[in-house]
Amino acid sequence: MLPLLQGTVFLLSSCFPAGGGSPLSEGLWLLKTEFALHLYRSAAAERNGTNFVISPAGVSLSLEILQFGARGNTGWQLAGALGYTVQDPRVREFLHTVYTTLHNSSQGIGMELACTLFTQTGTSLSPCFVEQVSWWANSSLEPADFSDPNRTATEVSEDTSGQSTGEGPGNPLWGQAGALSTRLSIMSTMTFQSTWQKKFSSMTSQPLPFTCAHGLVLQVPAMHQVAEVSYGQFQDAVGHEVDVLELLYLGRAASLFLVLPQDKDTPLDHVEPHLTARVIHLWTTRLKRARMDVFLPRFRIENQFDLKSILRSWGITDLFDPLKANLKGISGQDGFYVSEAAHKAKMELSEDGIRASAATAVLLLRRSRTPAFKADRPFIFLLREHSTGFVFSIGRVSNPLD
Structure with missing residues (x-):
């Protein structure tokens, strides 16, 4: 849980x-x-x-x-x-x-x-x-x-x-x-x-390289899945490009909405001022279903x-x-x-106690034809009630090891 x-x-x-x-x-x-x-x-x-x-x-x-x-x-x-x-x-x-x-x-x-x-x-x-x-x-x-x-x-x-x-x-x-x-x-x-609608597996022997602010790269514990997700690529009001991913929890009652700058050199504080309710609403209506490799740090x-x-x-x-x-x-x-x-x-974000072999994770990492969403740099998250869009919690991950 x-x-x-x-x-x-x-x-x-x-x-x-x-x-x-x-x-x-x-x-x-x-x-x-x-x-x-x-x-x-x-x-x-x-x-x-x-x-x-x-x-x-x-x-x-x-x-x-x-x-x-x-x-x-x-x-x-x-x-x-x-x-x-x-x-x-x-x-x-x-x-x-x-x-x-x-x-x-x-x-x-x-x-x-x-x-x-x-x-x-x-x-x-x-x-x-x-x-x-x-x-x-x-x-x-x-x-x-x-x-x-x-x-x-x-x-x-x-x-x-x-x-x-x-x-x-x-x-x-x-x-x-x-x-x-x-x-x-x-x-x-x-x-x-x-629990997740589609459960993650643990990347126990292959941590995710996570680029923090100022270029510091850390090896962080991560989790992985290949699944049908809601995904989109958008620009904010001043042109910053972001990847947006929505992951469903069991029963589709709630979802985790992730906003990730596409460019590792774009700090979150450049994106944050331009997030508005109407922008979030527009992005959610334009997400498309796609089969993707999803990599998230545990935090x-x-x-x-x-x-x-x-x-x-x-x-x-x-x-x-x-x-x-x-x-x-x-x-x-x-x-x-x-x-x-x-x-x-x-x-706390985890794979819900599910463990998979490192070999499986390594194999999936090498899938060349499946698009990937890698949260390997600072990102914003919103925990939302799926049907109404009400935001339960909101925050950011700048360093998963902190």
Whole structure:
């Protein structure tokens, strides 16, 4: 199985003392894809050419939950960042249907988008807010004691992963959560677990030469398959040529979308600024089925982001200001604001434990009449829900050995 777990934590504090397919479908697909690419570019700017993965689905879910409680300018800023508002009944109904569908697992596929609100004992929440959240994307409300960070972190870990690991996606924040002003934590998680539609074999004795930035060549563990895939060659807005490949997971419920510059001398940061939702949409509609040799490096990426700095750079400023935040819909009174926002993501790409002899891999490497897709230089990846195109996670691989 290929596991992926991503989480987002929002710590809400109070400044009062403690104790107190249709046009709509296509439009939302474009807006959510644009949000994912915006998040990608912001994360890329902080990572300076290194590997990273981030979950637009997890981040947007937390912002949607906040929209239920946001009013005035705070609500407008959230809507501006997302490009839509769940206060719109049409949007709310459509997204609710999509999220409900994602929870259905079949044929060895497990996908779930969930949100847990941990509330400090004694915190009063608006009944309307509680009802909306409980109905939204497998969300739930759980009690927490923010004065005991270790206990809360363990509770979070158990709630989001089903087992006690002693580490939750928001664990580094719990030291700050011990402040008496913290009243509520919003944690969203996106989990995905599946196998490939066509399984890879391992190139155990023949690693893939991978050219990193600045010409450094590394020998990296790789996997290989010969399969019918969706493939295309395109140009971005300024003429950079890229290879695009889409690989399906079991049951065709999700796919991995890869963008690889054709020229090894073209850095990813030359391509990244020109990726837009409409460009991705155009490329996906023009992919052709082709039988290809596919070579991918195995990789594992785990990282954490300070979402507060990213969201503030987008213009979401009132949310983090104790004097300006308007989250009156949460409790029916003024006082709540977001003190911290963090996101932790992890993704592992492998051949799913399948092993094949090196001789087979060497033989396939020598196939001269089969076109090849070799991810032997930095590339961008998007994990997408296949039918809607919603982006679960997005990231890049600059060095598979990091």
